[in-house]
Amino acid sequence: MPYEDQVYGCPADVGLQMISGKWKPRILYELFQGTRRFGELQRAIPDVSRHVLTVHLRELEHGGIVRRTVYAEVPPKVEYTITEYGRSFEPILEALVHLGEEYIASHKEERDS
Numbered sequence: 001m002p003y004e005d006q007v008y009g010c011p012a013d014v015g016l017q018m019i020s021g022k023w024k025p026r027i028l029y030e031l032f033q034g035t036r037r038f039g040e041l042q043r044a045i046p047d048v049s050r051h052v053l054t055v056h057l058r059e060l061e062h063g064g065i066v067r068r069t070v071y072a073e074v075p076p077k078v079e080y081t082i083t084e085y086g087r088s089f090e091p092i093l094e095a096l097v098h099l100g101e102e103y104i105a106s107h108k109e110e111r112d113s
Contacts (some may be wrong), residue, residue, distance in 0.1 A: 023048045031082040
């Protein structure tokens with residue numbers, strides 16, 4: 001059983017909270033592919049609202065997972081990049097994808113039989 005930190009609680013809960021939410025894994029997947037502008041992220045994940053995308057990007061930035069770069073241009077240009085720390089989440093998300101694929105395959109076999 002993980003220990004309980006006096007400030008943050010269970011480290012596993014903290015780690016999960018950093019990447020939890022309906023859209024954060026999808027956002028991270030897009031950023032693992034390379035730097036993206038806000039509009040590119042929104043087009044890549046069309047079901048997410050602008051507000052929710054903004055909130056999740058801010059949370060990921062606050063956690064040090066994503067870097068936001070603002071360029072002094074007109075119109076404003078903002079890019080999002082995965083940080084080195086954020087890259088450490090890639091194998092975790094890949095493992096989750098693998099688990100999900102196994103689950104889907106096993107339930108598909110049950111459904112088909």
